[in-house]
Every structure is written in C-alpha cells, then in structure tokens.
Amino acid sequence: MTNLLQATPFLHVPDLAQALDLFTRVLRFEIKYRAGNYAYLEREGAAMRLLEEPGRDLLLERKFRVTVYIDVADVDALYSELASELAKLPEGDVEPPADQPWNQREFQVRLPDGQWLTFGQPVRNRS
Numbered sequence: 678m679t680n681l682l683q684a685t686p687f688l689h690v691p692d693l694a695q696a697l698d699l700f701t702r703v704l705r706f707e708i709k710y711r712a713g714n715y716a717y718l719e720r721e722g723a724a725m726r727l728l729e730e731p732g733r734d735l736l737l738e739r740k741f742r743v744t745v746y747i748d749v750a751d752v753d754a755l756y757s758e759l760a761s762e763l764a765k766l767p768e769g770d771v772e773p774p775a776d777q778p779w780n781q782r783e784f785q786v787r788l789p790d791g792q793w794l795t796f797g798q799p800v801r802n803r804s
Contacts, residue, residue: 683722683723683724685724685725685726686725686726686744686745687726687728688725688726688727688728688744688745688788689728689730690727690728690729690730690790691730691732691789691790692729692731692789693714693727693728693729695789696716696727696729696789697711697718697727699766699788699789700718700725701718702762703759703762703763703765703766703786704720704759704762704794705720705758705759706718706719706720706723706725707719707720714728714729714730715727715728723747725745744793744794745788745793745794745795746794746795746796746797747794747796748797748798749797749798750798752782752783752796752797752798753774753782755784755796756773756774756796763786766786766787769787770786770787771784771785771787772784772785776800777797777800780799780800781797781798781799782798782799782800782801783797783798784796784797
C-alpha cells in the first residue's frame with residue numbers, strides 16, 4: 678500500500694498578498710484554502726503552503742538558495758506558458774531555461790522571501 682502522497686513545501690513569506698499574486702497570477706497556482714495569514718495552493722498536483730510572517734528576518738544569513746524544486750514534464754513549455762507574466766517581474770527575478778551540469782534543464786523564479794523556486798526536468802539526449 679502506498680501511504681505517502683506528496684511533499685508540500687511550507688513557505689514563510691513577509692507579505693501574503695504579494696506571494697499570492699506571484700503564485701496565482703504569474704505561476705498560475707489556484708488558492709484552495711485561505712484563512713488569516715495562511716494559504717494552501719495547488720497546480721497540476723503540485724502544492725504550496727504559504728504563511729505570512731511580517732517582520733521576521735527570513736534570510737538569517739542572507740544566503741539565497743533554492744527552497745522549492747518542482748519536477749515538470751516539459752520545462753520549456755511551462756516557461757513559454759508563463760513568459761508574459763514572468764517578463765513583468767523585477768529584473769533578476771527570473772532565470773530562463775538552461776541545461777545544468779547535473780543533467781537537469783531548469784528555470785528559476787525568485788520568491789518573495791528572496792529564495793528561489795526552480796522548475797526542472799532531466800536533460801534529454803545530452804551528447
């Protein structure tokens with residue numbers, strides 16, 4: 678029997694409204710539940726939990742890193758789908774699709790707390 682269903686990242690954000698705008702308008706997640714300073718979002722089987730924590734220093738050591746990685750079937754198709762809204766984000770907040778040395782093709786979006794969300798897939802037929 679399979680018991681584990683999915684891993685759902687819990688992101689602590691300084692401004693819930695700003696984070697919801699990024700996830701719903703730009704990345705096209707759907708809000709499934711929202712109450713107070715908490716929201717649960719889904720898109721195609723991927724889910725996020727957002728908790729607003731204004732005033733908390735979310736980057737204690739100022740080390741920016743990937744905090745969420747979503748595996749996708751076609752990273753270029755997803756990037757193309759989202760491109761018009763991604764282009765409206767501040768300069769430097771989006772890294773377009775690129776093949777990485779670890780055999781993944783990825784693109785990244787900076788989250789409201791400064792960390793990164795990465796979408797990726799295995800590199801196909803790398804020679």
